[in-house]
Amino acid sequence: MLHAFIEKNVGLMAAAQAQWEAALECARKCLAHDPGHAPYHVNLSDYLCGARRYTDALAVLHDAASRFPDDLDIRIRSAAVLAFNGDFDKALEAS
Numbered sequence: 001m002l003h004a005f006i007e008k009n010v011g012l013m014a015a016a017q018a019q020w021e022a023a024l025e026c027a028r029k030c031l032a033h034d035p036g037h038a039p040y041h042v043n044l045s046d047y048l049c050g051a052r053r054y055t056d057a058l059a060v061l062h063d064a065a066s067r068f069p070d071d072l073d074i075r076i077r078s079a080a081v082l083a084f085n086g087d088f089d090k091a092l093e094a095s
Contacts, residue, residue, distance in 0.1 A: 003029075003033060004029070004030045004033035004034050004037075004040070007026045007027075007029045007030045007033070008026065008027075008030050008040070008043065010022075010026050011023045011024075011025075011026030011027050011030070011043060011047065012043075014026060015046070015047055015050055018050065020047055020050045020051035021051070023047040023050065024044065024047045024048065024051065027040060027043045027044035027047050028044065030043065030044075031044060035067075036067075038064060038067070038068045038071050038073070038074065039073075041060055041061070041063070041064035041067075041068075041074070042061075042064070042073055042074060042077055044057075044060050045057040045058075045060040045061045045064070045077055045081065046077070048060060049081060049084060054081055054084055054085040055085070057081045058078065058081050058082070058085070061074055061077055061078045061081060062078070065078065075094060078094045079091045079092075079094040082094055
């Protein structure tokens with residue numbers, strides 16, 4: 001798990017510098033280490049949004065919502081991504 005923790009932090013630093021491909025690579029490595037950790041799914045969706053890949057971010061969040069149906073952060077992020085993508089009606093439904 002230490003490796004995933006390090007990857008998570010490297011990904012956060014890459015994202016802070018808008019290095020989206022590097023951040024995405026780190027997020028995917030984290031998920032490979034621990035797919036049962038909901039925040040890793042959220043990080044991946046955040047980095048996809050940073051790269052303006054909203055459809056991909058929604059797919060990640062949809063998958064995460066099926067794995068973690070009670071996770072409020074995933075629902076909030078889904079609504080935010082829908083709004084970023086201009087789908088305000090669906091964003092209101094998701095929130």
